[in-house]
Amino acid sequence: MIRSFLIGIVAGQRGITPLAAIATATRHGDIPADLPFQNLLLNPVIAAGTAAFAAAEMAGDKMKSAPDRIVPIGLAVRSVTAAYAGAALAPRDQRVLGAAIAVAAVLASSYAGWRLRCAAMTRYGQTATGFVEDALVLGSGLAIASRR
Structure with a gap:
């Protein structure tokens, strides 16, 4: 179930990356x-x-007009993709629990990630912090979904 939890954290930062990692x-x-x-x-x-x-999504995140990850529609999309990815990574008989764990993780990590990113942006700017976040999220998502 740790993989379901971790993919939920990834989804809290980028909503579509978990689907790409699962694919x-x-x-x-x-x-x-x-x-x-x-x-x-x-x-x-x-x-x-x-x-x-x-x-x-990663490119759009660098735009000044990009909405915060904690807007309701963003949280809804992140919750759906996290639930699907969390279920896919859970043992077959625990898929519902895996989905629930991923959703709980996405809700908590969306807020935590938003606060951290806001703090980092004041010092390093939106683009630089976005690229660092993208690298961490993409690498983590692929590593979490892969058995290798």
């Missing part, structure tokens, strides 16, 4: 394609689409 892990055979719609992630076009959406 990558599914295509590499690191996690079974047992969940509804997970077989779609085996399709290279769909998998590339998740990566493209994750990249677009």
